[in-house]
Amino acid sequence: MTATREAQAEEIVADNNRGVIRSITRAQATQIVLVLLGMMVLFTIINPDAFLSVFNFRSIIVNASIFIILGVGVTFVIVTAGIDLSIGSVLVFASVMSALVMESLGTEGWAIAAVGAVVAVLAGALWGLINGFLIAKANVPAFIVTLGTMGMALGISQVITGGIDLYNVPEVLVDTVGFGDIVWQIPTLAVIALVIAVLGGILLHKTKFGLYTYALGSNMEASRRIGIRVDKQLIWVYIVSGVCAGIGGYLSLALYQQTTIAGNSLTNLAVIAGVVIGGTSLFGGVGTIFGTVIGLLIPVTLRQGFVISGVQAFWQEVVVGIFLIGAVYIDGVRRARARRSSGKNPKPMAIGGLTIGSTRKEGNSE
Amino acid sequence: MDARDDGSEIGMPLLEARGIVRTYGQVVALDGCDFDVEPGEVTALIGDNGAGKSTLIKIMSGTEEMEEGQIRFMGEDVTMSSPSVARDLGIETVFQDLALCPHLDPVRNLYLGREVRKRGPLGWFGFMDNKMMREKSSDAFADLGATVRALSVPVGDMSGGQKQSVAVARAASWANKIIFLDEPTAALGVVQTQNVLDLIKRVRDKGIGVVFISHSMPEVLGVADRVQVLRRGRRVATYQAADTSLEELVGAMTGALDEEAV
Numbered sequence: 001m002t003a004t005r006e007a008q009a010e011e012i013v014a015d016n017n018r019g020v021i022r023s024i025t026r027a028q029a030t031q032i033v034l035v036l037l038g039m040m041v042l043f044t045i046i047n048p049d050a051f052l053s054v055f056n057f058r059s060i061i062v063n064a065s066i067f068i069i070l071g072v073g074v075t076f077v078i079v080t081a082g083i084d085l086s087i088g089s090v091l092v093f094a095s096v097m098s099a100l101v102m103e104s105l106g107t108e109g110w111a112i113a114a115v116g117a118v119v120a121v122l123a124g125a126l127w128g129l130i131n132g133f134l135i136a137k138a139n140v141p142a143f144i145v146t147l148g149t150m151g152m153a154l155g156i157s158q159v160i161t162g163g164i165d166l167y168n169v170p171e172v173l174v175d176t177v178g179f180g181d182i183v184w185q186i187p188t189l190a191v192i193a194l195v196i197a198v199l200g201g202i203l204l205h206k207t208k209f210g211l212y213t214y215a216l217g218s219n220m221e222a223s224r225r226i227g228i229r230v231d232k233q234l235i236w237v238y239i240v241s242g243v244c245a246g247i248g249g250y251l252s253l254a255l256y257q258q259t260t261i262a263g264n265s266l267t268n269l270a271v272i273a274g275v276v277i278g279g280t281s282l283f284g285g286v287g288t289i290f291g292t293v294i295g296l297l298i299p300v301t302l303r304q305g306f307v308i309s310g311v312q313a314f315w316q317e318v319v320v321g322i323f324l325i326g327a328v329y330i331d332g333v334r335r336a337r338a339r340r341s342s343g344k345n346p347k348p349m350a351i352g353g354l355t356i357g358s359t360r361k362e363g364n365s366e
Numbered sequence: 367m368d369a370r371d372d373g374s375e376i377g378m379p380l381l382e383a384r385g386i387v388r389t390y391g392q393v394v395a396l397d398g399c400d401f402d403v404e405p406g407e408v409t410a411l412i413g414d415n416g417a418g419k420s421t422l423i424k425i426m427s428g429t430e431e432m433e434e435g436q437i438r439f440m441g442e443d444v445t446m447s448s449p450s451v452a453r454d455l456g457i458e459t460v461f462q463d464l465a466l467c468p469h470l471d472p473v474r475n476l477y478l479g480r481e482v483r484k485r486g487p488l489g490w491f492g493f494m495d496n497k498m499m500r501e502k503s504s505d506a507f508a509d510l511g512a513t514v515r516a517l518s519v520p521v522g523d524m525s526g527g528q529k530q531s532v533a534v535a536r537a538a539s540w541a542n543k544i545i546f547l548d549e550p551t552a553a554l555g556v557v558q559t560q561n562v563l564d565l566i567k568r569v570r571d572k573g574i575g576v577v578f579i580s581h582s583m584p585e586v587l588g589v590a591d592r593v594q595v596l597r598r599g600r601r602v603a604t605y606q607a608a609d610t611s612l613e614e615l616v617g618a619m620t621g622a623l624d625e626e627a628v
């Protein structure tokens with residue numbers, strides 16, 4: 001009791017340092033930054049020449065860029081207490097559609113590359129709309145809807161291509177975006193990822209749209225009673241995720257110079273793991289884009305570090321697994337503490353739209 | 367009848383509910399229930415646990431659907447098809463479960479769904495005038511004498527009474543015709559309870575119709591102008607608070623009065 005009083009008093013003092021700094025320091029992301037830095041120090045000690053090289057850092061950020069873009073969208077979804085398993089397949093679908101359209105137009109040149117970008121974004125948005133509509137209006141749990149569309153988006157991509165990857169990617173796109181640098185050794189891809197992360201961060205943390213995203217994840221039924229158009233908001237959140245996957249699909253065309261039909265079966269889980277490691281709670285209402293960026297840099301840094309240190313890269317999966325479970329454990333402890341101090345469960349438990357105890361539309365907890 | 371500024375007639379109830387029926391599976395929560403809200407009056411809505419009070423309020427605030435019955439607002443039939451309908455009519459509600467977002471701070475909760483946009487282009491993109499909302503919220507809480515001091519702590523980290531204060535302040539800030547309060551004092555300390563009761567009177571004096579649910583008869587008799595009693599999903603009695611007594615109210619709630627009459 002006294003402890004919570006003191007905590008509250010501290011909060012009141014801390015009240016003055018509100019805003020960005022405060023939300024960053026409060027987040028689990030801060031601890032995660034320390035983990036990332038610690039890893040970097042460790043790998044530097046083990047093999048300073050290799051790890052501290054420009055080449056090494058360049059590989060890390062290039063490898064993380066597309067995941068970070070997907071992670072931005074998934075953060076919105078998980079903040080609403082939803083889940084999106086379809087992103088990897090939507091990425092494939094968007095890249096296939098984009099490659100097909102660019103091929104039919106003649107493949108080369110900036111104009112065609114631009115058309116390809118629009119096609120990829122629209123293809124992603126379409127799947128986001130389908131996901132959002134089914135979750136919000138048909139009331140099917142997000143886990144099931146996106147599991148379904150995960151299969152559908154990949155299946156349709158395979159039907160269209162016969163399962164054979166497409167290689168018609170405009171050279172300008174590959175040269176400038178795939179391998180190009182904006183200046184010096186700063187990859188274009190990383191700059192695009194940074195821009196999207198910043199835009200996503202502004203949208204989530206500074207606008208009404210972001211606020212409603214948190215409100216939904218915090219208390220869906222209260223949001224509805226307050227007059228927020230919950231269905232509309234949910235649909236838009238899944239569209240954001242779909243668009244991010246679409247952009248990811250386009251950029252992966254640029255990076256790999258081909259579609260990667262068979263190469264994205266675990267992309268969804270890798271991204272969700274990074275988002276969760278970054279402090280976004282599967283129970284909704286909590287999460288930051290900053291945390292997501294760090295959470296997605298960790299697996300990539302680990303892999304790179306292991307390779308450099310001569311450790312088998314397979315260990316990366318093991319360590320990421322430990323981090324993932326650890327992150328959710330910490331979130332659970334924090335939620336339990338919050339519940340104890342307020343003496344009441346703040347809301348029914350919900351993971352990925354699979355609500356335990358009561359369902360979304362009839363969550364009148366009295 | 368004379369006409370008031372807003373075109374309604376004097377003596378006309380703000381809201382009339384007639385013959386409301388609502389069932390939950392086997393349970394008949396409301397069984398042809400009537401209810402009236404008068405402007406500038408505090409109506410206490412009382413009844414035993416499970417009498418249907420919360421259900422009635424949810425229906426009148428558009429958050430729950432009714433199966434049968436009619437609602438008239440200022441003399442016109444209305445369909446409370448969604449919470450926004452009630453909101454647009456100037457009806458606000460403090461729900462029994464408070465309907466707050468635990469991860470958001472009191473300012474966010476107070477303004478949820480009514481955020482003030484920044485002026486100019488930033489506002490078009492959904493940027494909010496946080497400074498203004500913060501100042502206004504601060505006033506709203508001060509007005510209530512509420513012990514909500516930390517305006518950027520998530521509501522979920524607050525005490526039960528503080529949460530209740532946030533919910534009451536929210537409803538009182540936005541209501542301009544009717545405010546429903548479903549057990550708003552249940553978690554409050556003595557001082558805070560008195561603050562809410564004072565607020566209720568202030569809101570009433572602005573001409574707003576206040577509906578107040580409580581299980582505390584002294585509170586009811588202290589603040590209400592009228593008392594409407596619900597039993598098993600029906601309104602069984604209406605009293606002027608000045609002319610009634612604790613015994614009479616308890617009798618009406620439990621049905622003892624009827625049995626005596628029979």
Ligand SMILES: Nc1ncnc2c1ncn2[C@@H]1O[C@H](COP(=O)(O)OP(=O)(O)OP(=O)(O)O)[C@@H](O)[C@H]1O
Nearest residue numbers: 364390393395413414415416417418419420421422
């Ligand atoms: N969402 C629901 N699902 C099923 N039954 C419900 C639901 N809401 C209310 N009921 C039932 O309807 C009846 C009336 O409930 P209501 O909450 O309106 O009572 P109340 O008068 O507010 O009681 P209390 O004083 O305990 O708050 C009860 O029997 C209750 O079990």
Ligand SMILES: [Mg+2]
Nearest residue numbers: 419420421462
């Ligand atoms: Mg009730």
